Amino acid sequence: MLLARGANKIDFINDVRVRFPDGWSLNFRSDVYTFTCSRRLLEDVILEEVRKHKNIKILDGRKVEGLLADNDRIMGVKLNDKSIYGDLIVDASGRNTNTPRWLEELGFGKVRVSRINSYVGYVTKIIQLDEEPECKSIIIFPKPPDNPRMGVLLKIEDQKWMVGALGINKNYPPTDNDGFLNYLKMLEDDSIYKFVKDSKPVSKPYSYREIGSKRYHYEEINMPKNLLIIGDAGTSLNPLYGQGMTIAALTSLALRKYDMKEIVKVSNFPWLLGTSEDFRWSxxxxxxxxxxxxxxxxxxxxxxxxxxxxxxxxxxxxxxxMLDTPTSLLKPRILFKILYKSIISLLS
Ligand SMILES: Cc1cc2nc3c(=O)[nH]c(=O)nc-3n(C[C@H](O)[C@H](O)[C@H](O)COP(=O)(O)OP(=O)(O)OC[C@H]3O[C@@H](n4cnc5c(N)ncnc54)[C@H](O)[C@@H]3O)c2cc1C
Structure with a gap:
């Protein structure tokens, strides 16, 4: 469905040029596929797919204003004009979820929250390119501690591209055209700048700032029966590392286990990976x-x-x-290569 509507299926290793802090990642054919398209297209397609299920009723434009509890059980949710009851209540309301506050008010205790903020800022634009790169996407990572700028150029639908300038450590990209281009020029490599400098804007620049990482420790409380929390409502990460949508999808799959402790586990490694990278910045x-x-x-x-x-x-x-777990890296061959490289680097 996504592909029929113009999304691109790309080989993440072959079709994406990734500039890590110390050089370009190798490109070769692989089975690591990903899809690129606009967020609008992705959400439209998901909604159309959901609407095909006759047993799903969507209440558009309604806001959940509270939880309905009976002893140790959540029975339903309160809307402004009515209450809805269910056998299972799932909070998928994103990073501004109210569930921790509501649970505390209902007497289920305080949910501990971990917050990490590396002061990230985003500016994103949709553009058309005169000259297109041979690859489908270019990602240029920041280089700590000196260059906090990151850039992304990726092909979306309808012959359009999305360009993003991302800054960490309070280095927010500007939204005016000259400032934006100058920011791209200062990335660790100027290839995105070269493609984008003569591009035609299709959208205005969108800016987003100070998106920290937040994790609610539901595994530490006695969860009420019938309530589960998925996606950003449980763990929301600094978007620089692009893990949020995969976590949302994997936590949805983990609903089958009907156990909040199992759902929380999905984001254990992405949390460590993302926040450890954040702590490279002062x-x-x-x-x-x-x-x-x-x-x-x-x-x-x-x-x-x-x-x-x-x-x-x-x-x-x-x-x-997130196709394999991090334990797939703990193989003797791989650990040996890492140790060997680190010893050589220390000696040289
Ligand atoms: C700037 C930025 C860039 C990002 N880039 C990437 C990326 O490249 N790759 C990636 O994987 N992730 C990225 N993310 C993260 C990604 O957007 C989220 O991880 C993902 O959207 C989480 O999905 P979700 O369904 O849990 O929450 P959301 O997508 O936030 O959806 C929550 C929904 O609940 C609704 N809602 C909220 N409160 C209520 C209420 N009280 N009643 C009824 N409805 C309610 C909201 O309106 C919304 O529709 C980015 C995030 C940001 C901010």
Whole structure:
């Protein structure tokens, strides 16, 4: 459906040029596929698919204003004009969820929250390019501690491209055209700038600021029966690392287990990966996970080796895309390559 409407199915290793802090990741054919399209197209297609199910009733334009509880059980939700009861209540209301406050008011206790803010800012535009790159996407990562700028250029539907300038550590990209282009020029590589400088704007620039990471520890409380929380309402991450939609999808699948502790587990590694990278920057605030240094060390060498070793580039891409769990990286061969590289780097 997405493809029929113009989305692109791309091989993440072959069709995407990824500039890690120390060089370009290798490109070769793989089975690591991803889709690129506008958010509007993605959400339209999902909604159309949901509407095909006759047993699903969508109440448009309604706001949930509270939970209905009976002893240790959530019975339903309150809307402004009526109440709805159900056997299972799922909170999928995104990063501004009210569930922790409502649970506390209903006497279920306080849900501990971890917050980490690396002061990220985004500016995104849809454009048309005169000259298109041979690849389907270019991603240029920041290089800590000196270059906090990141850039993304990706092909969406209808011969259009989306360009994003992302800054971390309070380095917010400007929205005016000259400032935006100048920001792209200052990325670790200027290839995105070169493609975008003579492009035709299709949309105005959209700006988004200070999107921190937030994680509610539902695994620590006695959850009321019949209530589960998925997606950003449970864990919302700094969007720089592009994991949010996959977590939302995987937590939806985990609903089958009917256990909040199992749903929480889905975001354990993405949380560690994202927040460890955040702590490479001096302005980052929040509670630092104890294994941050180890994750930073591991990710540094995985990125470095992805520029020269096909096996690592492939394994790391599968983990970033959340197709494999991080334990797939803990194989003796891979650990040996990482250790060898780190010893060589220390000695040189
Ligand atoms: C700037 C930015 C860029 C991002 N880029 C990426 C990316 O490249 N890749 C990626 O994977 N992720 C990205 N993300 C993260 C991604 O958008 C989220 O992780 C994802 O949308 C979470 O899905 P969700 O369904 O949990 O929540 P949401 O998509 O936020 O949906 C929540 C829905 O609930 C509705 N709602 C809220 N409160 C109520 C209420 N009281 N009653 C009724 N309805 C309610 C909202 O209107 C909304 O429709 C980005 C996020 C931001 C902010």
């Amino acid at each position: 302005a980052t605030e929040g509670e630092k996970p104890i294994i941050t240094k180890f994750i930073q060390w591991l990710v540094h060498y995985l990125m470095l080796l992805s520029t020269e070793d096909k096996e690592i580039a492939y394994r790391f891409a599968r983990v970033i895309q």
